[in-house]
Amino acid sequence: MERIYIGMGSNLADPAEQLRSAIEALGQLPLTELVGVSAFYQSDSLLPGQPRYTNAVAALDSTLAPLDLLDALHAIENGRGRERLERWGPRTLDLDIVLFGDRLIDEPRLKVPHYHLQERAFVLYPLAELAPADLRLADGRSLSDLLAACPFVGLERLPSN
Numbered sequence: 001m002e003r004i005y006i007g008m009g010s011n012l013a014d015p016a017e018q019l020r021s022a023i024e025a026l027g028q029l030p031l032t033e034l035v036g037v038s039a040f041y042q043s044d045s046l047l048p049g050q051p052r053y054t055n056a057v058a059a060l061d062s063t064l065a066p067l068d069l070l071d072a073l074h075a076i077e078n079g080r081g082r083e084r085l086e087r088w089g090p091r092t093l094d095l096d097i098v099l100f101g102d103r104l105i106d107e108p109r110l111k112v113p114h115y116h117l118q119e120r121a122f123v124l125y126p127l128a129e130l131a132p133a134d135l136r137l138a139d140g141r142s143l144s145d146l147l148a149a150c151p152f153v154g155l156e157r158l159p160s161n
Protein backbone atom coordinates (compact mmCIF):
# COMPACT_ATOMS: atom_id res chain seq x y z
CA MET A 1 0.00 0.00 0.00
CA GLU A 2 1.38 3.36 -0.99
CA ARG A 3 0.18 6.93 -0.52
CA ILE A 4 -0.34 8.59 -3.88
CA TYR A 5 -1.19 12.20 -4.67
CA ILE A 6 -3.15 13.01 -7.83
CA GLY A 7 -3.23 16.51 -9.31
CA MET A 8 -6.55 17.37 -10.93
CA GLY A 9 -7.35 20.23 -13.25
CA SER A 10 -10.23 21.35 -15.45
CA ASN A 11 -11.14 24.45 -17.36
CA LEU A 12 -14.48 23.36 -18.76
CA ALA A 13 -17.48 25.63 -18.34
CA ASP A 14 -18.24 23.84 -15.07
CA PRO A 15 -14.80 22.74 -13.91
CA ALA A 16 -15.81 22.16 -10.29
CA GLU A 17 -18.41 19.63 -11.44
CA GLN A 18 -15.77 17.98 -13.60
CA LEU A 19 -13.48 17.64 -10.58
CA ARG A 20 -16.30 16.32 -8.39
CA SER A 21 -17.04 13.57 -10.88
CA ALA A 22 -13.33 12.75 -11.22
CA ILE A 23 -13.14 12.42 -7.43
CA GLU A 24 -16.07 10.02 -7.47
CA ALA A 25 -14.33 7.95 -10.14
CA LEU A 26 -11.08 7.91 -8.13
CA GLY A 27 -13.06 6.55 -5.19
CA GLN A 28 -14.17 3.61 -7.31
CA LEU A 29 -10.74 2.51 -8.54
CA PRO A 30 -9.85 -1.10 -7.75
CA LEU A 31 -7.32 -1.83 -4.97
CA THR A 32 -7.55 1.82 -4.02
CA GLU A 33 -9.00 3.94 -1.25
CA LEU A 34 -9.63 7.67 -1.59
CA VAL A 35 -8.24 9.13 1.64
CA GLY A 36 -8.49 12.86 1.10
CA VAL A 37 -9.32 15.73 -1.22
CA SER A 38 -7.99 19.27 -0.97
CA ALA A 39 -10.00 22.43 -1.41
CA PHE A 40 -10.57 23.60 -4.98
CA TYR A 41 -8.40 26.45 -6.23
CA GLN A 42 -8.92 28.72 -9.23
CA SER A 43 -6.13 30.30 -11.22
CA ASP A 44 -5.39 31.68 -14.66
CA SER A 45 -4.15 29.22 -17.24
CA LEU A 46 -0.42 29.09 -17.78
CA LEU A 47 -1.24 29.31 -21.48
CA PRO A 48 -2.75 32.60 -22.62
CA GLY A 49 -6.22 32.62 -24.14
CA GLN A 50 -7.61 29.69 -22.12
CA PRO A 51 -10.33 29.93 -19.49
CA ARG A 52 -9.33 29.88 -15.81
CA TYR A 53 -8.60 26.49 -14.30
CA THR A 54 -9.96 24.85 -11.21
CA ASN A 55 -7.40 22.57 -9.57
CA ALA A 56 -7.30 20.24 -6.60
CA VAL A 57 -5.25 17.33 -5.25
CA ALA A 58 -6.56 13.95 -4.10
CA ALA A 59 -4.76 11.47 -1.82
CA LEU A 60 -5.11 7.75 -2.51
CA ASP A 61 -3.89 4.62 -0.77
CA SER A 62 -3.41 1.96 -3.41
CA THR A 63 -1.68 -1.27 -4.27
CA LEU A 64 -2.01 -0.61 -8.00
CA ALA A 65 1.24 -0.51 -9.95
CA PRO A 66 2.11 2.99 -11.19
CA LEU A 67 1.46 2.28 -14.87
CA ASP A 68 -1.82 0.54 -14.07
CA LEU A 69 -2.90 3.59 -12.10
CA LEU A 70 -1.81 5.81 -15.01
CA ASP A 71 -3.97 3.75 -17.39
CA ALA A 72 -6.91 4.04 -15.01
CA LEU A 73 -6.49 7.82 -14.81
CA HIS A 74 -6.44 8.05 -18.60
CA ALA A 75 -9.65 6.03 -18.72
CA ILE A 76 -11.30 8.51 -16.32
CA GLU A 77 -10.02 11.46 -18.38
CA ASN A 78 -11.21 9.96 -21.64
CA GLY A 79 -14.57 8.83 -20.32
CA ARG A 80 -15.45 12.28 -19.03
CA GLY A 81 -13.71 14.15 -21.80
CA ARG A 82 -15.38 12.26 -24.59
CA GLU A 83 -18.79 12.75 -23.07
CA ARG A 84 -18.25 16.49 -23.27
CA LEU A 85 -16.29 16.60 -26.50
CA GLU A 86 -19.21 17.57 -28.75
CA ARG A 87 -20.43 20.30 -26.43
CA TRP A 88 -17.32 21.80 -24.93
CA GLY A 89 -14.46 21.14 -27.32
CA PRO A 90 -11.19 19.51 -26.36
CA ARG A 91 -10.73 17.26 -23.34
CA THR A 92 -10.01 19.43 -20.37
CA LEU A 93 -9.85 17.06 -17.43
CA ASP A 94 -6.26 16.43 -16.45
CA LEU A 95 -5.31 13.84 -13.86
CA ASP A 96 -1.60 13.63 -13.04
CA ILE A 97 0.29 11.37 -10.67
CA VAL A 98 2.20 13.94 -8.62
CA LEU A 99 3.77 11.63 -6.01
CA PHE A 100 3.69 7.84 -5.69
CA GLY A 101 4.85 6.74 -2.23
CA ASP A 102 8.55 7.44 -2.10
CA ARG A 103 9.18 6.21 -5.62
CA LEU A 104 11.27 7.90 -8.26
CA ILE A 105 9.80 6.87 -11.60
CA ASP A 106 11.50 7.78 -14.86
CA GLU A 107 9.77 5.99 -17.69
CA PRO A 108 8.75 7.32 -21.09
CA ARG A 109 5.09 7.41 -20.05
CA LEU A 110 5.48 8.50 -16.45
CA LYS A 111 7.85 10.70 -14.49
CA VAL A 112 7.33 10.95 -10.73
CA PRO A 113 7.62 13.31 -8.87
CA HIS A 114 5.70 15.26 -11.49
CA TYR A 115 8.11 17.26 -13.61
CA HIS A 116 6.44 20.67 -13.10
CA LEU A 117 5.56 20.30 -9.42
CA GLN A 118 7.98 22.95 -8.15
CA GLU A 119 6.66 25.74 -10.35
CA ARG A 120 2.95 25.06 -9.95
CA ALA A 121 1.36 26.74 -6.95
CA PHE A 122 -1.97 25.22 -8.01
CA VAL A 123 -0.51 21.76 -7.23
CA LEU A 124 1.82 22.59 -4.30
CA TYR A 125 -0.73 24.40 -2.11
CA PRO A 126 -3.52 21.83 -2.37
CA LEU A 127 -0.91 19.09 -1.88
CA ALA A 128 0.22 20.82 1.32
CA GLU A 129 -3.32 20.55 2.71
CA LEU A 130 -3.13 16.76 2.55
CA ALA A 131 0.53 15.85 2.98
CA PRO A 132 2.44 15.72 6.25
CA ALA A 133 4.18 19.02 6.99
CA ASP A 134 7.61 17.37 6.87
CA LEU A 135 7.04 15.53 3.57
CA ARG A 136 10.19 14.83 1.61
CA LEU A 137 10.00 13.85 -2.04
CA ALA A 138 11.81 10.76 -3.29
CA ASP A 139 14.45 13.02 -4.82
CA GLY A 140 15.23 14.59 -1.43
CA ARG A 141 13.47 17.92 -1.86
CA SER A 142 11.18 18.94 1.00
CA LEU A 143 7.65 20.12 0.35
CA SER A 144 8.16 23.09 2.67
CA ASP A 145 11.17 24.27 0.62
CA LEU A 146 9.16 23.97 -2.60
CA LEU A 147 6.31 25.96 -1.05
CA ALA A 148 8.68 28.66 0.19
CA ALA A 149 10.06 29.05 -3.34
CA CYS A 150 6.62 29.16 -5.01
CA PRO A 151 4.51 32.05 -3.76
CA PHE A 152 0.76 31.79 -3.35
CA VAL A 153 0.15 34.25 -6.17
CA GLY A 154 -2.85 34.26 -8.46
CA LEU A 155 -4.48 31.38 -6.61
CA GLU A 156 -8.00 31.70 -5.29
CA ARG A 157 -9.03 29.06 -2.75
CA LEU A 158 -12.72 28.35 -3.15
CA PRO A 159 -14.89 28.23 -0.02
CA SER A 160 -16.34 24.80 -0.78
CA ASN A 161 -15.87 21.90 -3.18
Ligand code: ROI
Binds near residue numbers: 010045
Ligand atom coordinates in the same frame (compact mmCIF):
# COMPACT_ATOMS: atom_id res chain seq x y z
N1 ROI B 1 -2.96 26.36 -15.68
C1 ROI B 1 -3.57 26.19 -14.50
N2 ROI B 1 -3.80 27.27 -13.74
N3 ROI B 1 -3.97 24.97 -14.05
C2 ROI B 1 -3.74 23.85 -14.79
O1 ROI B 1 -4.10 22.74 -14.38
C3 ROI B 1 -3.10 23.98 -16.03
N4 ROI B 1 -2.86 22.92 -16.84
C4 ROI B 1 -2.28 23.05 -18.04
C5 ROI B 1 -1.80 24.37 -18.54
C6 ROI B 1 -2.39 24.66 -19.90
C7 ROI B 1 -0.27 24.28 -18.64
N5 ROI B 1 -2.12 25.46 -17.64
C8 ROI B 1 -2.73 25.28 -16.45
O2 ROI B 1 -2.10 21.97 -18.81
